[in-house]
Amino acid sequence: MPIPRPQPLPFTNPGDIRRLRTTLALTQEQLAEQMQVTPLTIGRWESGQSKPRLIYLKQLRELEAEAAAASAAHGPQLTQQVDAAPPQLDFAGDPKGVSAVAEAWHLAYGHQFNPTFASEISRIDPLPHQRIAVYEHMLRQDPLRFLLADDAGAGKTIMTGLTVREMLLRGRIRRVLVVPPAGLVGNWQRELQTLFRLSFRIVTGAEARASNPFRGPGSDLAIVSINTLAGLTFARLCEPDTPPYDLVVFDEAHKLSASTNQRRPNAPHKSQRYQLAEGFTGCAAPSSEYAALPWACRHLLLLTATPHMGYDSPYHHLWRLLDPHVFATGEAFRRFPERERSRHFLRRTKEEMVDLQGKPLYPPRECSTFGYELSQGPNGEQALYDDTTQYLLNAYSAMDNEGAMRLALGVFQRRLASSSFALSRSLERRIDKLRESVRQLASGELTPHDLQQRQRQLRRRHTDDYFEQHTADEDGSGAGSEANEDYETAILGAIVTVSVEALEQEIKTLTRLNQRARAILDSGSESKFEKLRQVLEDPSHASEKWIIFTEHRDTMDYLVRRLEGLGHTGEVAQIHGGMAWPEREEQVEAFRRQDGARYLVATDAAGEGINLQFCAYMANYDIPWNPARLEQRMGRIHRYGQSRKVHIANLVATSTREGRVLEVLLDKLDTIREELKSDKVFDVIGRMFENASLRDVMVEALKDEDAAKARLNRLAAKETVTAISDQEAATYGNTGDVASRLTGVRSEMDRERYLQLLPAQVRRFVRHSAALLDIDIRGDINDVFSLAPLRPGALDPLLPALATYPATSRNRLSTQRTSTEANGVWVHPGEPVFEALAHEVIRRFGADALRGTILVDPRANDAYMLHVALASVETAGDSPTQAIPTQQILEHRLLAVRQQADGTCEATDIEPLLLLHGSRRVAPGSVPLASRGVGLKAGAGEFLQQHADANLAEEHRNSLRLELPERRRRVAAGFDLQLAELTQSRRNLRRRAVNEDRAEAHAASIEAIKEAQQAVRTKRAQALANLVVGHEHIGARDVRFLAHVLVVPATTEDDVAQYDESVEEFAVRVATEWERQRGHDVRDVSKPVLARDAGLPDYPGFDLQARLSDGGRRAIEVKGRSGTDAIQMEWNEWRQACNLGEEYWLYVVLDCATPSPQLIRIQDPFRKLLAKRQETSTYSISAKLLIAAAETDWQEPGSQATMYTRRTVATVGSGQ
Template sequence: MTNGSPSAASWTRRDRCFRASWISTVRIDSLDPVWSRRIASPYRGQPFRRARESSVARNITNDRLHAKRARPWLDERSKVGDLGAMSSHFDASHSDPAGPTIPARVRRLRRGLRLTQEGFAKRLGVSVITVHRWETGQSSPRRLALRRLDELEEQHALDMARHRPRYGDGTHVIREASQDVRDPPFLDFNGDPDRLSLFVEGLRLTHGYQFNPAFASEISRIHPLPHQRIAVYEHMLKQEPLRFLLADDAGAGKTIMTGLYVREMLMRGRIRRVLVVPPAGLVGNWERELRTLFRLDFRIVSGDDARAGNPFAGSGGDRVVVSLDTLRGGAAFGRLTEPGTTPYDLVVFDEAHKLSATTSGGRTDKTQRYKLAEALAGCSSGTPGRMRLRRGNGGSTEPDWASLKWSAHHLLLLTATPHMGKDSPYHHLWRLLDHRVFGAEEAWRRFPPEDRSRHFIRRTKEEMVDFNGQPIFRNRRCDTFGYDLTEGPDGERALYDRTTEYLLGSYGRAMDNRQAVKLAMGVFQRRLASSTWALLTSLERRIQKVKALIADLETGRIDAASLGRRQAGLDRQFDADFFDTFDSADDQPDDRRRERSEAYEDAVLGAVVAVTVEELREEIETLRDLRDRARHLIDSGRESKFERLRELLESPEYAEEKWLVFSEHRDTADYLVRRLEALGHAGRVATIHGGMGWPEREEAVERFRDPSGARFLVATDAAGEGINLQFCRLMVNYDIPWNPARLEQRMGRIHRYGQEHDVRIFNLVSTDTREGRVLKVLLERLEAIRRELRSDKVFDVIGRMFENRSLVEYMRDTLTDEGERRARDRMSGLGSDEVRGIEEDDAHHYGPGGDVSRRLGTLRGEMERERYLHLLPAWVLRFVERSAPLLGLDVFGDLNDVFALVPNRGRALDPLLPALEAYPPEARDGLRVRRPEGDEPCIWLHPGEPVFDALCARVLAICERDAQRGAIFIDPKAEDPYLVHLGELAVLEEAEDETAPDVRARRTLEQRINCLRQGEDGRIAPLPLEYLAFLQEARHVPPGTVPLATRAVTLRAETNAYLHKEAQRVAEARREMVRDAIPERRARITLSLNLRAAEAASRRSALSRDPDADPEDLDAVKQEQANLRLERSVAVQELEGAARRIVPGEPRFRALAIALPPRGDEDIEAFDARVEATAMRIASEWERARRATVVDVSRPSGARAAGLGDYPGFDLLATRPDGSKRHIEVKGRAGRAEIRMEDNEWRAACHLGDEFWLYVVYG
């Protein structure tokens, strides 16, 4: 072949290689909706005639034949083999013989014939786009088309005059496509073949999981990482019911894995109602990510919603996100117990380590959060009763957890810290998964580690890699920057020294026995280190509290005894430092829009040591002196710490980069915002704090995300969880928390998957203060250990390295020189051996990891095979293109890019409006069928997306009648006629107790569509659904002339029996799996119950011998023993009935068709096996001559052997020496015949793009 322009000479003769045969190739770069429609099914009278600007034809010898834009059509005589002649038609002028009445005339005729634009185009022998342009007035028919229109009009008029119905079913009323047809269809094979095939396409898309096992990853705006695919598709989806603890490190994407699982389960019909229960600070993050990444709309439920009505009832409560602390409240939990609340199929607890329970000395202490999880998991030990509120510790009320009469079938627990160094809380998490098997801690300990993977998976950051084996987390560097306090009598050092003296003098003498006093002193220490402004605000609050106390004492509103009781109450209320135990994920504003830390500080600042008015007046004088000094420093405009921050932010090295600045205190954050704006950054500073609701936080994040928006985000630890900022790489810890684990939470906002740059962290500490010197040593040691171990684990386990004496206690002691020395010695002594010891302990509990890298080869192979199974974008594009005319909609724009659906008749868009109006107005005209890569507003149509689902449901409703009436097709490859049956099967699980009041509908375990082929001899065999793409409408074939049509009812009954047997077979396979697992499960349940019974008997014996034992404790043990006996009986019944409850559903016929072999009078080119075989041999030799490895996938057996579907849409898979692949569709023609692309071939081309090649062999 010669290089050159696209001319007839380009298709040269290769006598030696091809034995006087001709071969041409077309490589399809892109398929815009106009051009791709012209290469659709060859058996619908559509020759492959046209190229568009976006299409590129390439010669097999790598010649590139760039077609010019056709305006607007090629001459009808053009053929694929005549590429050289194309240019002569590109600039052909276009006459307009018709008048302005053409659009109305075409629409009236098409609708009178009850044809879609596609069907009408076939009748005329033109493309659907031509018809669309006629009807919209963009172009007019040529003479030949006008003549055909006249003929159609005359024929239609005769048909109507004779009252001859189009479908021959005796119906004299031609119904509009949108009209409801309530009478049941009769099997007469007069259904519209176009509608039947469209109905089948809709079913395929709604059952996409059956054709692509990772369908959720195809219809989501994510590209799952290896560890995410392993968790969802190899662990979670395979477990029935799901009772799983997903414990990957922070930043692994547990929200993404949950969304993938939920999307897959919804598409498979295995769940309907989902309840997500995260901490308060993560509610907005969950709602946003499920909506934006998976198009799953969840409703956020607040306490006010629960008090106003039942937010969990009805379809509006099908998918809900509610905070953990809201749901454990009486109002919200009470709504779950109401009769109108349908049970949830799946409950997800995020940050599951907050579900805390511990057992010690035979006594179990459970938090209300854990009791809530117990109730929803179905392992509450209480006895069901009426809903009531019970009085808890400190006078609080809690719900009667046993009043919940249902439990979730599926339970998913998410946490990055499942084991906090103590076995008991970790065991209680496992107990939620299966309270019968893991009810006893000893039974849990004996559970084989290798079997725990059924319920548990954990991967560390170091194990997480991409598909190339590269770590998904970028490098991270932490540096500690010191700063010196200003000197002088009015300087910062003087303020620090005076404040320290005040704390030691006023609070130090009460340190040994006053918890609240210790906490108040810690507040001052932290705020002194944070900023002068934060210290000033605390001093002023303290002054106000002391003044109010003096007034109360002087007026007699309170006496010394009452003061003592009030102070004791503070001690009891705050038994631990808030900042030591606080988790930012729990943070939500109170009624005064304060952070929880602010409320805590306000309370503990009321702790006093002095008890006389004189002592209190002396304290006020000291406080006023400190206040005045702080105010003077602020008025001076210079603060050493802020100046150090300013140097960092203005460094030329980081010019115009975004910065995240963290502070522990909202007062300091507000101060930083004011100072930064005063430096000329007004309008470029965003802030997040715990006094903001999640919508306000979202708005702040978006301001920060916008390249032209905020450059700085100043945040308190309210942004420490649930806010993803990987578009920023620079962070400053303006304050250093005394709980270093919170440093990892902060760093995780920017050091996470998706970060494209190395991350820099800057810690600011004062080298002139005792606390600063200790923290500097600590941070430097932690960073040194992290580098030595090459792991961020040190920040996760730092709290467990201070188990004997907490870091908070060390920091509190730094007020004295001796305390500082002890703290620095302890920090200096931290070493990597301690971290390794903790990691070894974790490995014992978690089991071995590291499976991700070893699985990469297998995962890549699976993804390569899945690529050929994708339904998007081709199947969706084709479905929307064919559906729009049926619904009275025009496609405005480019189906292959961005388009809108515009009604061409009244109220045609109504079925889609509710779904469309859920999107912002700017997105509604931006429909697309390809996955968007950016953040531009648009609606990505796909199964599971509301607009597409509404469109699909409407189309299925309209076409179902034709599908059930049946239609007749031609199979060009068939030799004998046959029936095609499309049926839907399901396997169900019945309720455990049919008479119980909490009985729910049968649960779907599996559902699938089955396509069957039934010959004239009655034999039934599976038929791949994609084979239906080969079928072509049979024209002018009266059903009465087809013998199979007269036997269809009898043959369908035989197929119905076949489907019943198939459903029974699938159900029996599931029953067998359950029966196989019963012996092991029975043994494990028996072991656990025996151990629990032995523990109860031991406690009862001890209590009986103890004369001082509380009788209520003895009664409680007796009740526990009775409950165990009942539980044993119930467990046996459940085991025995588990397999019996699995039943086959009733098969449902969805469509029926007759496929006939081609006849001589049909306008269809019959399949010539000899010509095709010769073409395949020639194309294979051509590729092998170029040292390619060639695999024949033209037959189902060869395709399956290559890991493909039965009909992948191409004939040869060629791999060149450089690793590049060609997916080659081979067309053989004995003469210069037209070349037609079949539907599945076009779809393969759409999916594969540049890798799809069309080889045409002539001769």
């Protein structure tokens, strides 16, 4: 569908202007100067106080276009800083600047040194099931085509964010599109920003109408609701200059519904949402409006807590999106081996999710039913209920359409049970509808026939109960009203008769009922609210925060007024589906604050996408008739992160038919919970009523309450819950066993602790960079600090990044992880201040790094060279449905090579470079190797290019080759089964044509099937051909150098004294003996080969790993000195001391050359000796300081406690 020509600029959202300014790295003052306006004007635009005029919108568009051109580089952001024209290699670059450049690249590619680096730089501590999903399943799959189906509240947003962050780090993706329901867009943006510092932009329909929001600055990471995307907005993705999205995420993926009728297997019914998803996977039917998308996403992630809704066909169709060729038909899916499904699928129930100690992750739930009696008397609530019920039975039983009658009864029953105010508002709306019909009939504007025709149209349009067919996340329109309100308003217009007299009589009845409802309201005494007040004011939980759910906005407004009337003004937050998501966020934040609202009154629009695990108390003022909504409500507080027992209060009117039926249901659920000794029943309430309607039970209760109760007892049975569990186990397989993996997970986390780069690496980088850029660090860099310029303009490159934070946070920087941004700015890779600092270092000293510098290695005997480079592996597109190959990045990798004087090259990593230090005493001309730098660089370049292709690219090629035979078989089988279905359909049509003697009637259908068969054969041949040559399209891009270093041996006495191999080995034996004498298990990791065997990097920063008898751990760095000279701690040792804290020990053996060496032991040397020191590549510490910091078991030299004879130590190495 064509879209109107784009209008100048979509900068209607204040965040767009701020985002553009940040992209351009400009302060408000700098942007104001460039646009010739005042900084105050820029501030007003960004705060939404005013909007730019057309002339300024045009300027912003031009700036946006310039920024888009500048940001075209693919991969990690720092790749944009590589100098295209390297300077002459003369090794005269600034050593400190080159070291800082190396540190920047090291942190940018931290995942190469810690495989769970994204966990380090995120505000999360992944739980076992989350780690397993991300690091054992999703990241191992390339391309990622995955269905994550954990129970609600498991943290699927967190797992998605962690996966996205890891894939961005690796360069596997650059552009990500998240597609959730409309009510969840704000939650996605908030959590990705808060937890992962991923700045996703929310795309609105208004933006898409004005311009293309999927290209230009801020478009790489985007969130758009599925309803917005399914409309005209999709056409923007189809425009020729819109870059493809690498990863597309569909939340609530079960809403992508499609099903196949066995009688017509070739004509499945597909919802508009499903067809939209087909467009992204490249398998949309040619006739579909979504087939216009010229690209298919390489990576696809589907998220849902209910992948199987009781029917096999929709479940298969979800799998088909993952791989349309392999899962082409239901039979192909059924034949796919269950053990292989875990490559694409993972589901864990709440019962299977545990913490690292194996304890259940979710606390228990306690559901209590609080019954109340309606007030009696001729003007009481009971009389109003009875008379309204009688009116409903009399008025709607005369309807000729039973379905329409039940819908209308359902609306009134719900609102009657909700509150007198909701009932009154419904009566008023119906009176208005009937009066309008009377007016139209009396004036001749409508004839009775016209009115009957209108009623038929209404019944055709509303055949299903909105509350049953839609879940809570679909209630939110953000446009001032809830979607269910439109349904209720329409249903209230249903009429039974077209007689003016009868309509007027009904108006009189309704008016009398409304007057009585108003009288009850005016009395200020409603039994239901009084029961709620008693519950809230119970002394056992009177100080707790409560979320109070109702189905109706009218009742929500009533509750807010009543609660405020009790003295809680300013303590009541509210959420409804008519709120735009920013307003919802404000209300949630008011409720979250300790000094904020005590109560959150909400409609079911808050039942999805709003995480309230800080609250443990919930009241259901209305019990929803759609059990799935009850599930969703509980999921707001009973979810990952909830640390307390959850209390749920259900209010039920025991003197009404509906209330007594609901009481039976709630009591039955509690009985099942006790019998099964599990909360599982609360998680499958929706499944229990899949093939039955609770609304029908309620309507039935109006006529026969006992029959309704009996029916409910049959539906809500223990056997039903058990059957659902058994069906899930059979459908999903055993993919969710978290407990059996705990030992392995704990072991991996132990190892990863020694691979962490933060906070030490960032602390060092910030201090080095600040000094180089003339920036002063004020405060304590180990705690909270701020940055200030030492010269005019020094801080300017960082100001736009700082401006993204509240003013109160900009002077509260920290290299330690903070819980929230409100507590200060946590400086780390991926965070704006850090990224601005790294970019400025690369900009200022990148040329120095390519020019080369000279550094000293105390361990070296001869000079050598170190080269650092960036390699990329790419492929010509291997999406399951990609017909036309397109270049796609598979991986970015930071490489380093050590090159000897004879040109021999050996692959290494960048970390050894960080252990080296500069020396002013060495001039380039004094090192013969320097004169051969250009030639050696060329040789290193050839080695790196060969290494990138023969090792990195070959890994990817081999992976495809190994999978090729099985993948060919499965793809061929998928197409063959598709052809078999078409052949059978063709036979059936021919048979029907013969039997019915209607050959001509079926001729067109038979011909269409023949064409479909030919199309499938063509696709089969093409897909198999692409598979065979897929590995041939993988190769390494040209390697780009980042830095060159000429490394020379130590030339000064101080440098030489740093390392004496024989003394160090003796000291290691002394430390090992001391540990073993105390029953500790000791592992030597002091040599690169020993460290690698332990799963550590070559230079882990300590020499020994000790496991204590009580299960404790020690990482022990050992230093030996012949006498009592000072020791030197190197950078990697300093880093581990900083990161490991009390687990890190420094063992110093003095007087190693004497008959009685002395052992000094220091726990947490970073805190005691290193924290206040200026970062360098080495840290010198005197014997006096060591003795002062030693543990209390250290004694003066000569005592038995610390004395070791050489004979004693000699036995250590032999294992005696």
